[in-house]
Amino acid sequence: MEVIIQPDSEQASQLAARLVKKIIMEKDRPVLGLPTGNTPLLLYRYLVEMHRKEGLNFSRVVTFNLDEYVGLSPDHPASFHYFMWKHLFSQVNIRPENVHIPDGLASDMEAHCRQYEEEIKVAGGLDIQILGIGTDGHIGFNEPTSSLSSRTRIKTLTEQTRKENATFFGAEENVPYHAITMGIGTILEAKICLLLAFGKKKARAIAQAIEGPVTSMVTASALQFHPRAIILLDEEAASELRLVNYYQWVYEHKPEWQKF
Ligand code: PGA
Numbered sequence: 001m002e003v004i005i006q007p008d009s010e011q012a013s014q015l016a017a018r019l020v021k022k023i024i025m026e027k028d029r030p031v032l033g034l035p036t037g038n039t040p041l042l043l044y045r046y047l048v049e050m051h052r053k054e055g056l057n058f059s060r061v062v063t064f065n066l067d068e069y070v071g072l073s074p075d076h077p078a079s080f081h082y083f084m085w086k087h088l089f090s091q092v093n094i095r096p097e098n099v100h101i102p103d104g105l106a107s108d109m110e111a112h113c114r115q116y117e118e119e120i121k122v123a124g125g126l127d128i129q130i131l132g133i134g135t136d137g138h139i140g141f142n143e144p145t146s147s148l149s150s151r152t153r154i155k156t157l158t159e160q161t162r163k164e165n166a167t168f169f170g171a172e173e174n175v176p177y178h179a180i181t182m183g184i185g186t187i188l189e190a191k192i193c194l195l196l197a198f199g200k201k202k203a204r205a206i207a208q209a210i211e212g213p214v215t216s217m218v219t220a221s222a223l224q225f226h227p228r229a230i231i232l233l234d235e236e237a238a239s240e241l242r243l244v245n246y247y248q249w250v251y252e253h254k255p256e257w258q259k260f
Contacts, residue, residue: 001210001223001224001226001229001230001231002228002229002230002231002250003210003231003233003238003241003243003247003250004230004231004232004233004247004251005233005234005235005238005244005247005248005251006232006233006234006235007234007235008198008234008235009042009198009199009234010042011234012196012198012232012233012234013042013043013045013046013196014046015232015260016043016046016130016194016196016232017043017046017047017050018260019128019192019194019230019260020032020043020047020128020130021047021050021054021056022260023127023128023192024056024057024058024060024061025056027060027127028060029060029062029123029124030060030061030062030127031061031062031063031064031120031123031124031125031126031127032061032062032063032064032126032127032128032130033063033064033065033066033126033128033129033130033182033187033190034063034064034065034066034084034088034130035065035066035067035130035131035132035140036065036066036067036080036083036084037132038132039132039133039196039197039198040130040132040196041087043130043196044087044088045087047088047092048088048091048092051091051092051093056092057093058092058093058094059093059094059095061094061098062098062100062123063084063089063094063098063099063100064100064101064116064119064120064123064126064182065080065084065100065101065102066129066131066139066140066141066181066182066187067080067102067140067141067179067180067181067182068080068081068101068102068103068104068179068180069104069176069178069179070104070109070154070176070177070178070179070180071104071105071176071178072104072105072176073104073105074101077168078168078169078174079104080101081101084099084101100116100119100120102116102152102180102181103180104176104179104180106180109154109180110153112180113151113152113153113154113180114152116152116180116182117151117152117186120186125189125190125191126189126190126191127190127191127192128190128191128192128193128194129182129187129190129192129193129194130194130195130196131187131193131194131195131196131220132195132196132197133195133197133202133205133206133209133220134160134161134164134205135160135164135201135202135204135205136158136160136161136205136218137205137208137209137217137218137219137220137221138161138219138220139184139187139195139219139220139222139223140181140182140183140184140187141155141157141161141179141181142155142181142183142184142187142219143155143156143157143158143161143219144158144216144217144218144219145216145217146183146184146216146219147183147184147185147216148184148185148214148216148219148222148225149183149184149185150183150184150185150186151182151183151185151186152180152181152182152183152186153180153181153183154178154179154180154181155178155179155180155181156177156178157175157176157177157178157179162175162177184219184222187222188222188223188225188226191228192228192229192230193223193226193228193229193230194229194230194232195209195220195223195229195230195231195232196232196233197231197232197233197234197237198233198234198236198237199234199236199237200236200237200239202236202237203236203237203238203239203240204240205218205220206231206233206237206238206240206241207240207241207242208220208221209221209223209231210224210231210241211241211242211243
């Protein structure tokens with residue numbers, strides 16, 4: 001794992017945007033796996049800025065979102081469809097046919113999840129999967145005890161996750177109980193996994209995921225198996241790591257060709 005600690009979420013998100021830009025510019029048909037939530041908001045803002053000011057071209061970009069609530073239509077303000085179009089897609093020149101987000105209203109969920117996996121494969125696999133992390137250590141909606149080889153499927157959300165997402169729904173009772181999510185096995189097949197975490201409340205989950213044992217109790221810990229997992233943190237999210245000085249030393253001595 002490559003752990004990069006930046007002073008704040010702005011600088012960490014700038015770095016993330018530079019990596020995404022590099023992938024978009026290098027590939028003929030870049031395939032991005034995207035998250036929602038508070039964590040990627042700054043990254044999306046920087047990508048929009050790069051599109052406007054530097055002409056970053058999204059016309060060849062293909063995207064697959066990590067997850068979506070079951071039972072919400074794409075125009076529901078708390079749906080991840082709505083989120084993605086509001087914060088990124090409507091502000092760049094992406095082709096709507098290249099956007100993939102699980103359909104929370106699919107009539108045959110199992111067939112839909114299989115189809116989603118197939119579409120990722122047909123697109124050539126994910127060049128990068130960007131991730132946030134829940135306070136319980138989840139990535140996507142892979143809650144504790146999710147199989148570490150799981151594929152796209154329906155998961156039941158924990159009480160903790162439903163509480164934390166209540167602000168998007170006005171009240172906790174409005175938060176759906178289920179979501180479609182890429183599995184840990186799906187995520188681990190991305191060529192690069194880039195996990196972002198900001199703020200003190202993520203510090204415990206980050207320490208467990210990076211320095212704890214690999215366990216389905218903290219599904220982000222499965223990233224320890226990934227050959228190219230980059231963990232990009234602000235100082236607060238890094239505050240419970242034991243090897244902070246080592247990660248900073250490694251970053252300062254990174255060979256030039258590895259930088260982005
Ligand atoms: P957040 O959510 O980005 O809103 O903190 C992350 C997650 O729960 O995966």
